[in-house]
Amino acid sequence: xxxxxxxxxxxxxxxxxxxxxxxxxxxxxxxxxxxxxxxxxxxxxxxxxxxxxxxxxxxxxxxxxxxxxxxxxxxxxxxxxxxxxxxxxxxxxxxxxxxxxxxxxxxxxxxxxxxxxxxxxxxxxxxxxxxxxxxxxxxxxxxxxxxxxxxxxxxxxxxxxxxxxxxxxxxxxxxxxxxxxxxxxxxxxxxxxxxxxxxxxxxxxxxxxxxxxxxxxxxxxxxxxxxxxxxxxxxxxxxxxxxxxxxxxxxxxxxxxxxxxxxxxxxxxxxxxxxxxxxxxxxxxxxxxxxxxxxxxxxxxxxxxxxxxxxxxxxxxxxxxxxxxxxxxxxxxxxxxxxxxxxxxxxxxxxxxxxxxxxxxxxxxxxxxxx
Ligand code: FE2
Numbered sequence: 550x551x552x553x554x555x556x557x558x559x560x561x562x563x564x565x566x567x568x569x570x571x572x573x574x575x576x577x578x579x580x581x582x583x584x585x586x587x588x589x590x591x592x593x594x595x596x597x598x599x600x601x602x603x604x605x606x607x608x609x610x611x612x613x614x615x616x617x618x619x620x621x622x623x624x625x626x627x628x629x630x631x632x633x634x635x636x637x638x639x640x641x642x643x644x645x646x647x648x649x650x651x652x653x654x655x656x657x658x659x660x661x662x663x664x665x666x667x668x669x670x671x672x673x674x675x676x677x678x679x680x681x682x683x684x685x686x687x688x689x690x691x692x693x694x695x696x697x698x699x700x701x702x703x704x705x706x707x708x709x710x711x712x713x714x715x716x717x718x719x720x721x722x723x724x725x726x727x728x729x730x731x732x733x734x735x736x737x738x739x740x741x742x743x744x745x746x747x748x749x750x751x752x753x754x755x756x757x758x759x760x761x762x763x764x765x766x767x768x769x770x771x772x773x774x775x776x777x778x779x780x781x782x783x784x785x786x787x788x789x790x791x792x793x794x795x796x797x798x799x800x801x802x803x804x805x806x807x808x809x810x811x812x813x814x815x816x817x818x819x820x821x822x823x824x825x826x827x828x829x830x831x832x833x834x835x836x837x838x839x840x841x842x843x844x845x846x847x848x849x850x851x852x853x854x855x856x857x858x859x860x861x862x863x864x865x866x867x868x869x870x871x872x873x874x875x876x877x878x879x880x881x882x883x884x885x886x887x888x889x890x891x892x893x894x895x896x897x898x899x900x901x902x903x904x905x906x907x908x909x910x911x912x913x914x915x916x917x918x919x920x
Contacts, residue, residue: 604630607851610643611635611660613838617871625858631851640666647675647843654845657852660702662838665748667699668904676841681853687860687878692837695901701837702859703874706893707749708833709824710803711795712788721824724753724834727795728768736769737784737796740777741914745799749834750913751906752896756831759909767917777920782806782814789817799836804873804886825893832896836903837877 614637622633638646640661647656647670659670670676676698684700685693692701709721720731727736739746753762774793779786784796785806806818825833840859846852859868865876870884882888 604632605848605851606632606634607657607848607855608634608636608655609658609660609840609855610647610656610843611637611658612640612643612662613660613872615871617867621859621864621868624864625855628858629851629854631854633855640669644670644673644675648673650845652845654843655847656843657846657848658840658855659699659843660838660840663744663748663836664694664699664701664839664900664903665744665751665836665907667694667839667841668901668907670841671696671698671904675844677844677846677849679842679853679856681857683857684853684860687857687862687865689877689879691897691899692839692877694841695899699839699841700856700860701839701877701900702856703838703869703872704835704877705837705874706800706825706833706835706895707745707797708800709795709826710785710788710798710821711824712820713822714820715794716822718822718824721795721826723827723830724749724797725765725768725827727797728765728772732772732795734772734774735794736772737774737787737793738769738777738798739780739784741766741911741919743780744907745781745836746797746919747907747910747914748836748903749797750910751903752834752898754906754909754913755898755902756896759913762910763913763917766913766919770917770919785821786817789820800875800887800890801873804884807886808873823890825891827896828894832894835875835895835900837900838872838874 614635622635626632636643636656643659643661647654647659650656659667659675661667671694678697679700680697688700692704694700709724709727711718711721741747750762750766753765757765775787781796781798781802784798785803787793788796800823803818803821803823806814809815809818827833840856842849842852842856858864860878862878862880865878865881866884869876869881873884873886875883875887
C-alpha cells in the first residue's frame with residue numbers, strides 16, 4: 550500500500566515536471582511564457598553564479614525581433630548581470646496588454662517602430678519620463694519625446710524608390726512634385742491605415758499646414774497606379790512588375806531586399822534607385838523605432854541602463870544594422886549599403902509632432918479617400 554502511494558507521488562511529480570518543461574519550451578505564446586520573469590531570472594542567476602547577489606532583470610515588451618537583438622541583449626547581460634526578458638507582440642497587442650495589467654504590469658520597456666505608435670502608448674498614460682544624461686548625449690533631441698517618455702533607437706527614411714530604366718532621377722525632386730500631372734498612374738504607396746503614411750502626412754501638416762497637406766494627399770490619390778495594397782516591399786515589387794514607376798517607401802525594406810535570401814527580392818531591389826526627396830526644401834521624412842519606459846516599470850534603473858547601452862557608440866552600429874536602419878547616435882556610421890545611397894537632409898522636426906498630428910492626418914486621408 551505504502552509503495553504504491555509513493556509511486557503515485559513520483560508519477561505526479563514527473564508529470565508536473567513534464568508540464569512545466571513543455572510550458573517553458575513553447576514560444577508560440579510569448580504572452581504566457583514569462584509570467585514571472587523576475588523569479589525565473591533569480592533562478593538562472595543563482596544557477597549561473599552560485600550566488601544570491603542578483604543584478605535583477607529588465608522586461609521588454611517589443612514588436613521588434615531580429616536575431617542580432619538577442620546577441621546584443623546577451624552581451625548586455627554579460628556586462629551587467631541584468632537578465633533581459635523579451636515579450637513579443639504587435640504594438641497594439643502590447644499596448645492593450647499593458648493597459649490590462651495596470652499597476653501589476655511587469656513591463657519595464659515598450660519597444661516598437663514609429664514615433665506615432667510610441668505616442669499612442671504615451672497618450673494612454675502607459676509611459677514615464679526617462680532621465681539620463683547618457684541618453685541625452687547619445688540621441689539627438691528631435692529623436693526623443695518632448696517629455697522624454699520615449700527615445701529613438703534606430704532611424705529610417707521614407708524615400709522615393711524609382712525604376713532605374715523608366716525614371717531619370719533628374720525628374721524627381723519632392724514628395725509634392727509626385728502630385729503633378731506627369732506622374733499620373735505611376736505612383737505606388739501603401740494604404741493610409743498604415744502608421745508610416747500617417748506619420749508622413751503628420752509631418753507635412755506640421756511643415757506646410759493642413760491645407761497643403763490635404764492637397765498633397767489628394768494629389769497622390771489622383772496619381773496612384775493602383776488601389777493601395779500590401780506593404781512597402783510590395784510597392785517595390787509592383788515597380789519591378791511594371792505596375793508603376795515610383796514608390797514611397799522606407800529605406801530598410803530596400804536594404805533588406807538587397808540582402809535577402811530570396812533571389813527574386815534581390816532582383817527587384819537591384820532594378821530600383823533610391824531618391825531622397827525635398828533636399829532643397831523641407832528635407833526627407835525620417836522616423837524611428839524607439840523605446841518607452843513603462844509607467845509601472847518594476848525595474849526602472851535596469852531599464853534605463855539598457856537604453857543607455859542600446860544607444861552606445863559601440864552597440865548602435867550592430868543594432869541599427871540588424872534591420873538596415875540608420876543609427877540614431879550621430880557618432881556612428883551607418884551600414885555600407887546605406888552609405889552607398891549617400892547622405893541627406895532630414896526634416897527638421899521633433900518627432901513627437903508625428904503622434905500629435907496623427908488624428909488630423911487620419912481625418913485628411915479619409916477626406917481624400919486614400920484607402
Ligand atoms: Fe516596417
